Amino acid sequence: MARLALLVLTAVIIGALGKISEFLPGYLQTQLIYIGINIILAVSLNLINGFAGQFSLGHAGFMAIGGYMAAYLTVNYGGFTGPGAVSLLERAGLPQALASPLVFLIAILVAGLVAGFFGVLVGLPTLRLRGDYLAIATLGFGEIIVHIISQIEELGGARGFSLSSELQLSSFFWVYAWVALTILMARNLICSSHGRALIAVREDEVAAEAMGINTTRYKVIAFVMGALLAGVAGALYGHYTMYLHIDDLRFLRSIEIVVMVVLGGMGSIAGSVVAAVILTLLPELLRTFLGVASAAYILLIGAVVLPVRRPGHRLAYSLAVSSFAAAALLGLAAFITRADVGETMAAAPPLLLWICAAAGLLASSSMLLPGPRTRDALSRSLLCLLATAIMFMLLFRPQLLPGPVIELRAWVSAKLPQLRMVIYALLLVVLMIARPQGLLGGHEITWQSFRRLLGRAPTPTHGQENTSS
Amino acid sequence: MTALSSFSLEVEQGELLGLIGPNGAGKTTVFNLVTGVYRPQSGAILFSDRPIVGKPPHAITALGVARTFQNIRLFSNLSVLDNVRVASHHACDQTLLDGIMRTRRFRKEEEEMLRDSLGLLQTLGLEHRKDYIARNLPYGEQRRLEIARALATGPRLLLLDEPTAGMTPVETQALMQLIQKVRDSFRLTIVLIEHDMRVVMGICERVVVLDYGVQIAEGTAQEVRNNPAVIEAYLGEATT
Numbered sequence: 001m002a003r004l005a006l007l008v009l010t011a012v013i014i015g016a017l018g019k020i021s022e023f024l025p026g027y028l029q030t031q032l033i034y035i036g037i038n039i040i041l042a043v044s045l046n047l048i049n050g051f052a053g054q055f056s057l058g059h060a061g062f063m064a065i066g067g068y069m070a071a072y073l074t075v076n077y078g079g080f081t082g083p084g085a086v087s088l089l090e091r092a093g094l095p096q097a098l099a100s101p102l103v104f105l106i107a108i109l110v111a112g113l114v115a116g117f118f119g120v121l122v123g124l125p126t127l128r129l130r131g132d133y134l135a136i137a138t139l140g141f142g143e144i145i146v147h148i149i150s151q152i153e154e155l156g157g158a159r160g161f162s163l164s165s166e167l168q169l170s171s172f173f174w175v176y177a178w179v180a181l182t183i184l185m186a187r188n189l190i191c192s193s194h195g196r197a198l199i200a201v202r203e204d205e206v207a208a209e210a211m212g213i214n215t216t217r218y219k220v221i222a223f224v225m226g227a228l229l230a231g232v233a234g235a236l237y238g239h240y241t242m243y244l245h246i247d248d249l250r251f252l253r254s255i256e257i258v259v260m261v262v263l264g265g266m267g268s269i270a271g272s273v274v275a276a277v278i279l280t281l282l283p284e285l286l287r288t289f290l291g292v293a294s295a296a297y298i299l300l301i302g303a304v305v306l307p308v309r310r311p312g313h314r315l316a317y318s319l320a321v322s323s324f325a326a327a328a329l330l331g332l333a334a335f336i337t338r339a340d341v342g343e344t345m346a347a348a349p350p351l352l353l354w355i356c357a358a359a360g361l362l363a364s365s366s367m368l369l370p371g372p373r374t375r376d377a378l379s380r381s382l383l384c385l386l387a388t389a390i391m392f393m394l395l396f397r398p399q400l401l402p403g404p405v406i407e408l409r410a411w412v413s414a415k416l417p418q419l420r421m422v423i424y425a426l427l428l429v430v431l432m433i434a435r436p437q438g439l440l441g442g443h444e445i446t447w448q449s450f451r452r453l454l455g456r457a458p459t460p461t462h463g464q465e466n467t468s469s
Numbered sequence: 470m471t472a473l474s475s476f477s478l479e480v481e482q483g484e485l486l487g488l489i490g491p492n493g494a495g496k497t498t499v500f501n502l503v504t505g506v507y508r509p510q511s512g513a514i515l516f517s518d519r520p521i522v523g524k525p526p527h528a529i530t531a532l533g534v535a536r537t538f539q540n541i542r543l544f545s546n547l548s549v550l551d552n553v554r555v556a557s558h559h560a561c562d563q564t565l566l567d568g569i570m571r572t573r574r575f576r577k578e579e580e581e582m583l584r585d586s587l588g589l590l591q592t593l594g595l596e597h598r599k600d601y602i603a604r605n606l607p608y609g610e611q612r613r614l615e616i617a618r619a620l621a622t623g624p625r626l627l628l629l630d631e632p633t634a635g636m637t638p639v640e641t642q643a644l645m646q647l648i649q650k651v652r653d654s655f656r657l658t659i660v661l662i663e664h665d666m667r668v669v670m671g672i673c674e675r676v677v678v679l680d681y682g683v684q685i686a687e688g689t690a691q692e693v694r695n696n697p698a699v700i701e702a703y704l705g706e707a708t709t
Contacts, residue, residue: 003571185569192568192575193558193582196547200555203544210504210538212530212559212622221565463598463605464548 010180018172028336029172033240035280036175037233040182042260042272044229047186049258050266051195052222053202055135058122058142059230060253062115064246065145066231067238068155070111071163074239076154078103080166104169108178108235115231116224118145123223127216139251146246160245163238170240178236182229186269189225198222199267263431265438270445275438282427285335286420289413290352290395294331295427297359297391301327303434304380304387305363319366323384326359353396360388472498473682476512480626485652486660487673487690491702494679496662497539500628504536505529516626531559535624537615539631539662545604549595549614552603553586556621586621592654593617593647609640613647620655627651627659633668645671670694678702 021029041063048056079086080100089099126137155161189195200208201215209215238244256279264275285291305320333352367381393400398409412419435441443449473495480486488496501507503514505526514522521529535556544552561582567575590596593613598606603614612632619627632648633641649672652659663669669676669690676693678686680702686693693699 188569188571189565193554193561193563193579194565194568196551196555197558199547200544203546204542206506207538207542207544208555209526210506210530210536210542211556211618212527213555214525214527463601 011177014176014180015173018176021172031281031284032172033170033175035277036172036179037237037240038257038260038276038280039179039273040175040229040233040236041257042264042276043182043186043269044226044233045257046261046264046266046269046272047189047229048222048226049261050268050272051190051202052198052219054219054222055131056138056223056226057135057251057254057258058138058140058145059226059257060249060251061122061142061145062118062227062230063234063237063253064149064244064249065118065227066111066115066234067244067249068149068161068234069114069231070107070235071161071167071238071244072155073107073110074104074167074169075161075163078107078167080169081164100169104174104239108232111235112228112231115234116228119224119227120220122227123220127219139254142251142254146249150246156244160243161238163242163244165242167239168242170236175236175240178232182232183269183273185225185229190269194218194221202267259428263428263438265440265442267442268438268440268444271438271440271442274440278439281335283420283424285331286423287416288334289409289416290334291331292412292416292423293391293394294327294334295423297356297387298324298327298331299427299430300387301359301363301384304383305366316366319362323359323362323366326355326362330355330359353392356388356391356395360384360391363388471682473502473509473679476679476682476684478677478684480658480660482625482658483652483656484658485649485672485674486658487669487676488660488662488679489664489669489676489693490679490685493681494702495682496679497630498682499679500536500630500660500662503529503628504534527559530622530624533623533625534628535619535622535626536628537612537619537630537632539634541611541615543603543611543614543618545602547603548599549590549601549603549606550583550586550599552614552618553589553621554582556618557582557585557623560623589617589621592651593620609636612636613644616647616651620651625656625658627657628662629659630662631664632661633663633665638667641665641668644668648672666694 021032024032041059045056045059048054048059074080076084078084079088080103085103085106086096086099089102090096094102122138122141126134126141129137149155150158190199197208197213198218198221200211200213201218205215234249260275260279261272263279264271264273282295285295302324305323330352333355363384364381367377367384394405394409398406401409431439476495476499478499488499490496498507502509503516503521505521505524505528509522512522513520516529516532516534519532521532524532544555547555561578563572563575563578566572567578587596587599590599593616595610595613595617598610603611606614612634616629616632619629629648633644636644645668648659648661651657661668661673663673673690676686676688676690677684678693678696678699680698685698685702686696688696
């Protein structure tokens, strides 16, 4: 009973958020949808790559299968334009408000199941392969799938598959309902006996077999679940973009998803969510100079401030996290306003100024609080203050900067459209070098971790924590 | 060159058998054959009078054969408790759907598994370490965890591969007593690969000696110890 209530509550919250999102500018609504779809893709791939320890580079193939399958069904049998399932249901007495979502749901489910079936087809033969070899085999499968699809005329052939506007069925609610389901399913799987078996296969296959676990079966299970959810994501994607073309669904797309999983931390659902959000927004954020500066600033504050753990000093850590949050807020503000602080510095929104200053001050003070005060803490604090000062000047008072720097700033601003993806790639490289274990280091965000943060649960003693971070 | 040839062994239910021999004699190969990791080129392996050659390792474990490894193969990044729980997974009834939907059957079984695993940890003296990550345990406890994990599979035959390797005399003594206690309370048959003669003398009821893949002696610990062929095989080997 309580579980049902919780599910209904979640649905209501998602619905409410969806209604709110309708007031946002269209550009932001689109980004939210893409974030949701990427979360589903990243979490589902994490089941295969992170939890089961298999190396799959063909995830976009499953997404393609789901997308095309769902589109084919709704276009040809849906009844949204002409006779079909919806009209059948309506004649049977079901109101249109229910018939349409029901048909869409069926299309999504079928798409997922078909993609899942292909997960078996891909998983079974490749199971004996390890590491790099498995990666190449899955890459191959992904390519085979999309190239076969592009040969099928009923699916649009080489021109791609267009859906008419009545078929834009994906909405905030649909996408995020599936996001919630995906996270729930993944988490329930992992925290069950079957999940432990899956992880054991990753840890040591020989030992897992010796303990009675059918390793083949579990690797296939991982592939099937991952593929199924990717198919769902594909279906949602197709019914939002209204146009499917294999060029968007090739191995480059697979690799983008892999990056999300690795950046977030393999084997952490929360990590995949965080990385999906960041990596969807980051390329957009980098369209303005303010965005680029914010991104660099967030990275710096995060790198300098977050790793410093002062045992027993929760206040310092809270300040550090707040500073990081303030820096992130700056980035978010930059993103939302799409404002570029142009040549007229006076027009700089005071709010951004305050947020930037707050971030810097919080960061530096968190390093200076009583506790093991080392030279390291002092230098970190100074670094934060310096970075904030530079950021301030770069954005709001460039006339204070030396000549060459002003020129550089102007050049970057001007060349930003071309430099955008270079900067993106650079940031990824920096992140991977600075934190190869992933943003969350493979740790999960659970209710337990919140309680620990608030001091209501014991922090793990030495030996209990997984020191892989 | 054969790892094992003309090897014939019959193990009685409930006995504590020692399998000894110089390094490279083929002892672990015997274990790997019995557990299905290797497949014999000729010959038969019967468990409870049923042939098991050709079955995958996980199926043989399900029939009641469990083993530990010469070089510890724990699930290093999992907790002590999870290491043990994983081993009891093969016997559980819950389906994937049960886990995903959190049905009553799932929750009941999880509770049971938790209770049984904690009980096992207590028997092996590891309960206080249940949340520790396996690789953070001291060596002696890791070895004990390996045994706990093997026991969690619910075996009738337990194969221990050098369980006291690297242990201090005190730890070795404690483990010897533990092995006997486990054999008695779980009503197991145990086959032990060992280099430490104190252990062999101390707890093995029967001993089989291998050298270069061939069985060279069999008998009680005392008989085998004085067997000239055995002494010669071990000449040059560091014995305790």
